[in-house]
Amino acid sequence: MNKLIELKGITKAFGGQVVLKGIDLDIYENEFVTLLGPSGCGKTTTLRIIGGFEKPSSGEVLFNGVSVADLPPHKRPTNTVFQRYALFPHLDVFENVAFGLRLKKEYQKMPKGEREALIQEKVTKYLQMVGLVGYENRSVNKMSGGQQQRVAIARALINEPQVLLLDEPLAALDLKLRQEMQYELKQIQLNAGITFIFVTHDQEEALTMSDKIVVMNEGEILQVGTPEDIYNEPSSRFVAGFIGESNIIEGIMKDDYLVSFDGKDYECVDYGFKKNEIVDVVLRPEDLDIVEPGQGFIDGVVDSIIFKGVHYEIDVKASDRIFTIHTIKYHAEGSNVSIVFDKEDVHVMEKW
Ligand code: ATP
Numbered sequence: 001m002n003k004l005i006e007l008k009g010i011t012k013a014f015g016g017q018v019v020l021k022g023i024d025l026d027i028y029e030n031e032f033v034t035l036l037g038p039s040g041c042g043k044t045t046t047l048r049i050i051g052g053f054e055k056p057s058s059g060e061v062l063f064n065g066v067s068v069a070d071l072p073p074h075k076r077p078t079n080t081v082f083q084r085y086a087l088f089p090h091l092d093v094f095e096n097v098a099f100g101l102r103l104k105k106e107y108q109k110m111p112k113g114e115r116e117a118l119i120q121e122k123v124t125k126y127l128q129m130v131g132l133v134g135y136e137n138r139s140v141n142k143m144s145g146g147q148q149q150r151v152a153i154a155r156a157l158i159n160e161p162q163v164l165l166l167d168e169p170l171a172a173l174d175l176k177l178r179q180e181m182q183y184e185l186k187q188i189q190l191n192a193g194i195t196f197i198f199v200t201h202d203q204e205e206a207l208t209m210s211d212k213i214v215v216m217n218e219g220e221i222l223q224v225g226t227p228e229d230i231y232n233e234p235s236s237r238f239v240a241g242f243i244g245e246s247n248i249i250e251g252i253m254k255d256d257y258l259v260s261f262d263g264k265d266y267e268c269v270d271y272g273f274k275k276n277e278i279v280d281v282v283l284r285p286e287d288l289d290i291v292e293p294g295q296g297f298i299d300g301v302v303d304s305i306i307f308k309g310v311h312y313e314i315d316v317k318a319s320d321r322i323f324t325i326h327t328i329k330y331h332a333e334g335s336n337v338s339i340v341f342d343k344e345d346v347h348v349m350e351k352w
Contacts, residue, residue, distance in 0.1 A: 001028040003065075004162065004195055005050065010059035012045055012219075019045055021219040023059070027197065027212075029162075032189050034198045036206040037216035038242070043199045044167055046216075050197065051165050052076050063162075077162035081152050081169045087140045094136040096151050097123045100159045126154040129191050131184065146177045153188060163195045170205065182208045203243050207231060215239050236349055240282045247283040247323050251348070252276055259348050262320040266297065270348035280349045285326040287345035290314065296338030298323070302331050 005027040012020040020042045027033050035043040048054040050061060052073040061068050068076055087096050098119050101107050107115050127133050130150040140148055149169055156164055170178045170185075186209045189196045200206055206213050207227045215223045215230060215238075223235040234240035237248050251261035256271035261281050273279060293299055300318035311326045316337055323339055331337055 001030065003027075004029045004031075004063065006060075006062040006065075007046070007050070008060045008062065010046070010049060010056045010061070012042070012049065012054065013057050019219050020049075020056070023219075023221055025214060025221065025224065027163075027195060029195060030193060032186065032196045032198065032209055032211045033214060034200060034206040034210040034212070035214050035216060036200060036203060036242075039201055041216045042219045043201075043216055047080075047165050047167055047197060047199050050163075051078050051080050053080075078165055079156040079159055079161040079163075080165040080167065081149075081156050083168040083171050087148055087151055087155070089139075089141055091140070092136065093127070093132065093138050093140060093143075093151055094123055096140055097126060097154045097158055099155060122158055123154075126158045129157065129188055130154045144177075145173050146181055149173065149181065150184075153185075157188075157192055157194075161194065163197060164189075164192075166196060166198045168199055168201075171200075171202075178205070185209055207243070215242065217242075233347060234282060234349060237280045237282075237351070240280070240347070240349065245285055245324060247285065247288075247321075249281045249283070249321065250351070251279050251281040253279050253348060257343075259346060262298070262318070264297070266346055267343040268346035268348055269344055270346075273348070273350075278351050280351050282347040282349060283323070283341060283345065284347075285313070285324045286311075287341055288323060288325040288327075289340050290316070290325060290327055290329065290331055290337045291340050293336040293338050296340035298339040300337060300339065302333050302335050302337055305331060305333055 003026050007023050007025040010020055010023040023046060035046055037043055045054060049056050052071060063077060101119050101122060130153050132150055140151060170181050173181060182205055210227055213225060213227055213230045214221055217238055223230060223239050230239065230243055234243060240246045240248055249261045251259045253273035254260050254265060254276060257268055259266055259268045259281055298318050300316040303315040303317040303322060306313045311328050312330060314325045314327060314331055316323045316325060316339060
């Protein structure tokens, strides 16, 4: 894969407030990259700097190895889809999507018949991509939020950008529609064959769609990786907590492959830490199992049990802390149990 965009040492301050503290990031052709982090961490500002809507205070943005510092947004190979889809209410679906083409000089110069045939062909191609063929003459005001967002995506794609920037485009949709659109967006990206840079604070959205997740907090990148990397090997307590529910416990790395917490030693698969280094240990709820009392590593009492649709979420009160466990087996509140896990499921992280 070819490197398409490079962010090098990007900082940004508004007034005296530093909101980006030195962002370095490579983005490749055809990647679905998600900037993920809590509100105010600088995701949108990063996206706006890539799109050219905001200038960095220092650092450089390169497209195909060339600085774009002097290129305004409309000269960059990017197009943007915003959370509120800013469609033209007086135009129908067809004309909303065709809008960008009609502005182009090369289209304006064509003979009318040729121009209209080409526009028809392109609008149909992109309406097909977003699943809206047959809606050409519909007024955009008479469409659902999800349909309007699809029109906005088709309208952005028709200009054939190399990169589509998407700023929380699903945030205004209800949960079910959002989940459907997550799947569809990924399909659209694959079909369009271009890079998508997607901003969200929703970890599920990031895990579902991305080839690469960039976890940000307070103007910095904390971790870059595939969804599996980020979920299974979070680099810090913050990432582990942000990306999913977790049991996060302070421990001591006694030796390679041996970590101790709550006064007991456990085998793990991590190595390369200093002897007796203080670390954070992550145990995912779905990696823990419940067995008969005395049969596991940690004994405790079921403190609460909630049915979550597919699994139960059980809190087990042990002597040092409460562990959250996801399991499909029922265990009554107040019953004595014991917790087990595999050494592969003990994730050890450097303490930050
Ligand atoms: P959200 O999801 O809430 O939009 P975000 O991670 O996208 O959060 P940004 O929108 O990039 O965060 O904002 C980062 C910080 O920069 C915030 O504290 C915000 O108030 C500030 N900020 C953003 N744009 C401006 C601006 N034009 N002028 C002043 N401050 C700004």
